[in-house]
Amino acid sequence: DAKTTQPPSMDCAEGRAANLPCNHSTISGNEYVYWYRQIHSQGPQYIIHGLKNNETNEMASLIITEDRKSSTLILPHATLRDTAVYYCIVRVAERGGSNYKLTFGKGTLLTVNP
Amino acid sequence: GAGVSQSPRYKVAKRGQDVALRCDPISGHVSLFWYQQALGQGPEFLTYFQNEAQLDKSGLPSDRFFAERPEGSVSTLKIQRTQQEDSAVYLCASSPLYEQYFGPGTRLTVT
Numbered sequence: 001d002a003k004t005t006q007p008p009s010m011d012c013a014e015g016r017a018a019n020l021p022c023n024h025s026t027i028s029g030n031e032y033v034y035w036y037r038q039i040h041s042q043g044p045q046y047i048i049h050g051l052k053n054n055e056t057n058e059m060a061s062l063i064i065t066e067d068r069k070s071s072t073l074i075l076p077h078a079t080l081r082d083t084a085v086y087y088c089i090v091r092v093a094e095r096g097g098s099n100y101k102l103t104f105g106k107g108t109l110l111t112v113n114p
Numbered sequence: 115g116a117g118v119s120q121s122p123r124y125k126v127a128k129r130g131q132d133v134a135l136r137c138d139p140i141s142g143h144v145s146l147f148w149y150q151q152a153l154g155q156g157p158e159f160l161t162y163f164q165n166e167a168q169l170d171k172s173g174l175p176s177d178r179f180f181a182e183r184p185e186g187s188v189s190t191l192k193i194q195r196t197q198q199e200d201s202a203v204y205l206c207a208s209s210p211l212y213e214q215y216f217g218p219g220t221r222l223t224v225t
Contacts, residue, residue: 042218043205
Protein backbone atom coordinates (compact mmCIF):
# COMPACT_ATOMS: atom_id res chain seq x y z
CA ASP A 1 0.00 0.00 0.00
CA ALA A 2 1.11 3.55 -0.73
CA LYS A 3 2.58 5.63 2.05
CA THR A 4 0.81 8.75 3.32
CA THR A 5 2.14 11.95 4.86
CA GLN A 6 0.10 14.04 7.30
CA PRO A 7 0.95 16.97 9.55
CA PRO A 8 1.39 15.79 13.15
CA SER A 9 -1.05 18.29 14.60
CA MET A 10 -3.59 20.98 13.74
CA ASP A 11 -5.88 23.31 15.64
CA CYS A 12 -9.35 24.47 14.70
CA ALA A 13 -11.87 26.79 16.33
CA GLU A 14 -15.21 25.30 17.30
CA GLY A 15 -17.84 25.90 14.61
CA ARG A 16 -15.29 26.48 11.88
CA ALA A 17 -14.38 24.07 9.10
CA ALA A 18 -11.45 21.76 9.75
CA ASN A 19 -9.40 20.91 6.66
CA LEU A 20 -7.01 18.01 7.15
CA PRO A 21 -4.47 17.43 4.34
CA CYS A 22 -2.88 14.17 3.27
CA ASN A 23 -0.20 13.50 0.67
CA HIS A 24 -0.12 10.14 -1.09
CA SER A 25 2.07 10.79 -4.10
CA THR A 26 2.80 7.10 -4.77
CA ILE A 27 -0.85 6.01 -4.84
CA SER A 28 -1.70 3.39 -7.45
CA GLY A 29 -4.69 3.40 -9.75
CA ASN A 30 -6.49 0.69 -7.81
CA GLU A 31 -5.95 2.19 -4.36
CA TYR A 32 -8.65 4.01 -2.43
CA VAL A 33 -8.15 6.80 0.10
CA TYR A 34 -9.67 6.05 3.51
CA TRP A 35 -10.03 8.29 6.54
CA TYR A 36 -10.44 7.04 10.09
CA ARG A 37 -10.30 8.88 13.37
CA GLN A 38 -9.51 7.79 16.89
CA ILE A 39 -10.89 9.63 19.86
CA HIS A 40 -8.87 9.22 23.03
CA SER A 41 -9.25 5.75 24.60
CA GLN A 42 -11.58 4.52 21.85
CA GLY A 43 -11.10 2.32 18.80
CA PRO A 44 -10.67 3.93 15.39
CA GLN A 45 -13.85 5.05 13.64
CA TYR A 46 -14.43 4.92 9.90
CA ILE A 47 -15.21 8.33 8.39
CA ILE A 48 -15.19 8.16 4.61
CA HIS A 49 -13.38 6.75 1.59
CA GLY A 50 -13.03 7.52 -2.10
CA LEU A 51 -11.24 6.58 -5.30
CA LYS A 52 -11.10 9.69 -7.49
CA ASN A 53 -14.37 11.54 -7.14
CA ASN A 54 -15.14 13.82 -4.23
CA GLU A 55 -17.29 12.17 -1.61
CA THR A 56 -19.58 13.47 1.10
CA ASN A 57 -21.46 11.80 3.93
CA GLU A 58 -23.04 12.87 7.17
CA MET A 59 -19.68 13.13 8.89
CA ALA A 60 -17.36 14.77 6.38
CA SER A 61 -16.34 15.55 2.82
CA LEU A 62 -13.37 14.10 1.00
CA ILE A 63 -11.69 16.10 -1.74
CA ILE A 64 -9.19 14.19 -3.90
CA THR A 65 -6.99 16.10 -6.36
CA GLU A 66 -7.26 15.26 -10.03
CA ASP A 67 -3.83 13.57 -10.05
CA ARG A 68 -4.85 11.69 -6.87
CA LYS A 69 -1.57 12.54 -5.19
CA SER A 70 -3.22 14.34 -2.29
CA SER A 71 -6.54 14.70 -0.55
CA THR A 72 -8.28 16.81 2.08
CA LEU A 73 -10.77 15.71 4.69
CA ILE A 74 -13.21 18.47 5.55
CA LEU A 75 -15.25 18.60 8.76
CA PRO A 76 -17.64 21.45 7.89
CA HIS A 77 -18.51 22.60 11.42
CA ALA A 78 -16.04 21.21 13.91
CA THR A 79 -17.19 20.55 17.48
CA LEU A 80 -15.22 19.78 20.61
CA ARG A 81 -16.13 16.12 20.14
CA ASP A 82 -14.21 16.08 16.86
CA THR A 83 -10.92 16.35 18.77
CA ALA A 84 -9.14 13.15 17.76
CA VAL A 85 -6.26 11.66 15.79
CA TYR A 86 -7.20 11.49 12.11
CA TYR A 87 -5.62 8.82 9.95
CA CYS A 88 -5.36 8.96 6.16
CA ILE A 89 -4.83 5.48 4.68
CA VAL A 90 -4.54 4.25 1.12
CA ARG A 91 -5.54 0.69 0.46
CA VAL A 92 -6.36 -1.62 -2.38
CA ALA A 93 -10.04 -2.42 -2.43
CA GLU A 94 -10.83 -5.37 -4.58
CA ARG A 95 -14.16 -7.06 -5.09
CA GLY A 96 -15.37 -8.07 -1.65
CA GLY A 97 -12.51 -5.98 -0.42
CA SER A 98 -12.94 -6.40 3.27
CA ASN A 99 -10.05 -8.79 3.32
CA TYR A 100 -7.30 -6.20 3.37
CA LYS A 101 -5.60 -4.82 6.41
CA LEU A 102 -5.32 -1.12 7.19
CA THR A 103 -1.83 0.33 7.51
CA PHE A 104 -1.96 3.25 9.94
CA GLY A 105 0.64 5.99 10.17
CA LYS A 106 0.84 8.42 13.06
CA GLY A 107 -2.03 10.56 11.80
CA THR A 108 -2.90 14.18 12.60
CA LEU A 109 -3.98 15.19 16.07
CA LEU A 110 -6.80 17.66 15.51
CA THR A 111 -7.60 19.80 18.52
CA VAL A 112 -10.86 21.73 18.36
CA ASN A 113 -10.75 24.73 20.65
CA PRO A 114 -13.76 26.49 22.21
CA GLY B 115 -27.34 -1.82 16.70
CA ALA B 116 -24.62 -3.46 18.74
CA GLY B 117 -21.08 -2.72 17.74
CA VAL B 118 -17.92 -4.72 18.17
CA SER B 119 -17.31 -5.63 21.78
CA GLN B 120 -14.11 -6.73 23.44
CA SER B 121 -13.38 -8.21 26.83
CA PRO B 122 -11.80 -7.66 29.19
CA ARG B 123 -11.34 -3.92 28.68
CA TYR B 124 -8.26 -3.97 30.92
CA LYS B 125 -5.93 -6.79 31.78
CA VAL B 126 -2.88 -6.80 34.01
CA ALA B 127 -0.65 -9.84 33.70
CA LYS B 128 2.59 -10.78 35.34
CA ARG B 129 5.44 -11.53 33.00
CA GLY B 130 5.26 -15.15 31.93
CA GLN B 131 1.49 -15.51 32.33
CA ASP B 132 -0.82 -16.51 29.49
CA VAL B 133 -3.71 -14.20 28.53
CA ALA B 134 -6.79 -14.57 26.34
CA LEU B 135 -8.54 -11.58 24.78
CA ARG B 136 -12.04 -11.92 23.35
CA CYS B 137 -13.71 -10.17 20.44
CA ASP B 138 -17.42 -10.27 19.57
CA PRO B 139 -17.82 -8.88 16.04
CA ILE B 140 -20.90 -7.33 14.52
CA SER B 141 -23.34 -10.08 13.57
CA GLY B 142 -23.03 -11.09 9.94
CA HIS B 143 -19.58 -9.62 9.36
CA VAL B 144 -17.48 -12.35 7.80
CA SER B 145 -14.16 -10.50 8.08
CA LEU B 146 -12.39 -9.97 11.39
CA PHE B 147 -9.05 -8.26 12.09
CA TRP B 148 -6.80 -7.93 15.12
CA TYR B 149 -4.47 -4.94 15.58
CA GLN B 150 -1.93 -3.99 18.24
CA GLN B 151 -1.51 -0.36 19.26
CA ALA B 152 1.49 0.75 21.28
CA LEU B 153 1.33 3.98 23.23
CA GLY B 154 1.51 7.00 20.93
CA GLN B 155 1.48 4.92 17.75
CA GLY B 156 -1.12 3.99 15.17
CA PRO B 157 -2.61 0.49 15.23
CA GLU B 158 -0.56 -2.26 13.58
CA PHE B 159 -2.08 -5.26 11.86
CA LEU B 160 -1.74 -8.65 13.52
CA THR B 161 -4.01 -11.11 11.77
CA TYR B 162 -7.12 -11.50 9.58
CA PHE B 163 -9.97 -14.02 9.45
CA GLN B 164 -12.57 -14.64 6.79
CA ASN B 165 -15.24 -16.64 8.59
CA GLU B 166 -13.29 -19.29 10.50
CA ALA B 167 -10.30 -19.28 8.16
CA GLN B 168 -7.21 -17.37 9.23
CA LEU B 169 -6.05 -16.01 5.89
CA ASP B 170 -3.27 -13.71 7.02
CA LYS B 171 -1.20 -13.92 10.19
CA SER B 172 1.80 -12.06 8.90
CA GLY B 173 1.62 -9.41 11.62
CA LEU B 174 1.81 -11.72 14.63
CA PRO B 175 5.09 -10.71 16.30
CA SER B 176 6.09 -14.15 17.57
CA ASP B 177 4.90 -17.70 17.98
CA ARG B 178 3.67 -16.74 21.44
CA PHE B 179 0.73 -15.05 19.72
CA PHE B 180 -2.14 -17.22 18.56
CA ALA B 181 -5.61 -16.29 17.29
CA GLU B 182 -8.65 -18.36 16.53
CA ARG B 183 -12.22 -17.98 15.35
CA PRO B 184 -13.55 -21.54 15.40
CA GLU B 185 -17.18 -20.89 14.46
CA GLY B 186 -16.68 -17.83 12.30
CA SER B 187 -18.02 -15.42 14.88
CA VAL B 188 -16.30 -14.79 18.22
CA SER B 189 -12.52 -14.59 18.07
CA THR B 190 -9.88 -15.02 20.76
CA LEU B 191 -6.34 -13.68 20.70
CA LYS B 192 -4.07 -15.63 23.02
CA ILE B 193 -0.64 -14.54 24.16
CA GLN B 194 1.52 -17.11 25.86
CA ARG B 195 4.31 -16.31 28.32
CA THR B 196 3.64 -12.59 28.19
CA GLN B 197 6.58 -10.18 28.04
CA GLN B 198 6.74 -6.50 28.92
CA GLU B 199 6.93 -5.56 25.25
CA ASP B 200 3.47 -7.11 24.80
CA SER B 201 1.97 -4.21 26.77
CA ALA B 202 -0.35 -2.42 24.34
CA VAL B 203 -3.98 -1.95 23.37
CA TYR B 204 -5.31 -4.84 21.31
CA LEU B 205 -8.03 -3.82 18.89
CA CYS B 206 -10.49 -6.02 17.06
CA ALA B 207 -12.37 -4.91 13.95
CA SER B 208 -15.03 -6.54 11.81
CA SER B 209 -15.97 -5.62 8.28
CA PRO B 210 -18.96 -6.10 5.98
CA LEU B 211 -17.20 -4.94 2.81
CA TYR B 212 -14.92 -1.90 2.65
CA GLU B 213 -14.98 -0.20 6.02
CA GLN B 214 -13.83 -1.72 9.28
CA TYR B 215 -15.67 -1.27 12.56
CA PHE B 216 -13.46 -1.30 15.61
CA GLY B 217 -14.12 -2.34 19.16
CA PRO B 218 -12.94 -0.30 22.16
CA GLY B 219 -9.85 -2.44 22.61
CA THR B 220 -8.29 -4.35 25.49
CA ARG B 221 -5.48 -2.57 27.30
CA LEU B 222 -2.90 -5.17 28.33
CA THR B 223 -0.28 -4.24 30.90
CA VAL B 224 2.47 -6.75 31.61
CA THR B 225 4.28 -6.16 34.90
